[in-house]
Amino acid sequence: MTNLLVNIDVDDLDRAIRFYTGAFDLRIGRRFGGAGVELLGANAAIFLLVKPADHLPFPGSTSPRSYARHWTPVHLDFVVDDLDAALARAEAAGALREGDVAENAWGRIVMLSDPFGHGLCLIQFSAEGYDAIADR
Structure with a gap:
């Protein structure tokens, strides 16, 4: 069986938590310090991951991350x-x-x-x- 994880990059964890819990009735599972949070309530776990804007998202990228x-x-x-x-x-x-x-x-x-x-x-x-x- 293949498990699916959904990762959503955000630059403001508190704002993202408010949006996704408020919009979709998701709830916080685990917290990963200031680096992210697991949201539960969908049929796949959703992870909000803090990634700063204007940084390259992967090696070799020429376009910085933008929100x-x-x-x-x-x-x-x-x-x-x-x-x-x-x-x-x-x-x-x-x-x-x-x-x-x-x-x-x-x-x-x-x-x-x-x-x-x-x-x-x-x-x-x-x-x-x-x-x-x-x-x-």
Whole structure:
């Protein structure tokens, strides 16, 4: 079996804890001094890791880490039972909406960004979910 860990780089741990616990009903598991915290309550552990802005993220990188809004093909999707309630909670915690709620055969989705520039989505599946568009 493969275990999945989700690591989210942030430059302000207290702010990140407030956002992710407030927006998604996650709770603190372990703390790693000032270097990070484990969040529980999703089906994979989420680790907030303190990484300063303007430092190179990996050897050979030519672009320093930035917490301005950025695009990456890898992002978090939070599956929720009530998208409207989850959206209100996420926005109240500091998420920025990046478009209208979209209706699809498989369900509803809204795109957001967290206070650290990371993209994320809220998804409320229809009864069929992705099976509504799956080739059979």
